[in-house]
Amino acid sequence: MLLKQADGTCGWLVAEAAAALSAAGVANPRRQARRLVSGALAVPPPDLFGYPERALDEQQIGRVRALLHRMVAGEPLSRIFERREFWGLEFSLSADTLDPRPETETVIEAVLRREPDRSAARRVLDLGTGTGCLLLALLAELPAASGIGIDIAEGAVRTAARNAVDLGLAGSARFFAGDWASAVSGKFDVILANPPYIASDALALLPREVACHDPWRALDGGEDGLRSHRAVAEAASRLLSPDGIFATEIGVGQEDAVAAIMKANNLIVDCIERDFAGIARCVVARPALQGRRSQKKVGMRCGPV
Numbered sequence: 001m002l003l004k005q006a007d008g009t010c011g012w013l014v015a016e017a018a019a020a021l022s023a024a025g026v027a028n029p030r031r032q033a034r035r036l037v038s039g040a041l042a043v044p045p046p047d048l049f050g051y052p053e054r055a056l057d058e059q060q061i062g063r064v065r066a067l068l069h070r071m072v073a074g075e076p077l078s079r080i081f082e083r084r085e086f087w088g089l090e091f092s093l094s095a096d097t098l099d100p101r102p103e104t105e106t107v108i109e110a111v112l113r114r115e116p117d118r119s120a121a122r123r124v125l126d127l128g129t130g131t132g133c134l135l136l137a138l139l140a141e142l143p144a145a146s147g148i149g150i151d152i153a154e155g156a157v158r159t160a161a162r163n164a165v166d167l168g169l170a171g172s173a174r175f176f177a178g179d180w181a182s183a184v185s186g187k188f189d190v191i192l193a194n195p196p197y198i199a200s201d202a203l204a205l206l207p208r209e210v211a212c213h214d215p216w217r218a219l220d221g222g223e224d225g226l227r228s229h230r231a232v233a234e235a236a237s238r239l240l241s242p243d244g245i246f247a248t249e250i251g252v253g254q255e256d257a258v259a260a261i262m263k264a265n266n267l268i269v270d271c272i273e274r275d276f277a278g279i280a281r282c283v284v285a286r287p288a289l290q291g292r293r294s295q296k297k298v299g300m301r302c303g304p305v
């Protein structure tokens, strides 16, 4: 049985916030309300659940209500606190970075499933790095690997570099501003990308928490949504080592078009990986005519190519 908490307590404020979020159509309002109150008051969630009778002062209530107002207006919690968890790691966000999405973890899973030796000194390139989430998540799993992340947004490059420091990965990751890989040379064992892939016309249809808070440069894939897929595939074709793999995220329904782009760039599609919702989400490709490194058996969520 849920007991009504006295006015001015933590439990009462969570209930008030949950009711406001529910009325605003926010999904999981009670969970979101707990995270809001916990973050705003810097109280760990277990303390919030364990002591709902904790009394709050006017200043604390005012702080929560100010943030609640922003959430009700459509701002995601991750943007309010400028933090997002990805692959079990904490990332800072900034105005220049995409808010990393859980389905993007499919790219990391796809690469790790094909990595026969987690202690190998792989060279990794991440195109359109944003917060650096793809590169840093992979480096966290491959301790001897090192990598470069590139983004056209200088603010994103600064945020990614700060995330590398915060995650203790600054020794193995470097970040640069650039137009895809135009200034990059050499060969890489793994190339990662999550390019902007929304067709320009469809940007107006995005939910407001995306349209108003993610940078358009992270979303806009040009007239057909494929402009950046072409650019990163061309770069991968030039920069992949003979045994290397290229793993790139795709938008809903883009698998055939992206497979054709790979083929046009002399890349062979190895597999199309599905995310936790069963949506084709990541294309994995290799250079044509390569001396293949032993391939691991692909997983259950791998679809036909």
Ligand SMILES: C[S@@+](CC[C@H](N)C(=O)[O-])C[C@H]1O[C@@H](n2cnc3c(N)ncnc32)[C@H](O)[C@@H]1O
Pocket: 096, 097, 098, 099, 100, 101, 104, 127, 128, 129, 130, 131, 132, 133, 134, 150, 151, 152, 153, 156, 178, 179, 180, 193, 194, 195, 196, 197, 217, 218, 219
């Ligand atoms: C969909 S976001 C992905 C960010 C991050 N990798 C992630 O998965 O959360 C695409 C990123 O590509 C960057 N970008 C867009 N055009 C670019 C270009 N021409 N060269 C390099 N980066 C670009 C954007 O600034 C954005 O950070």
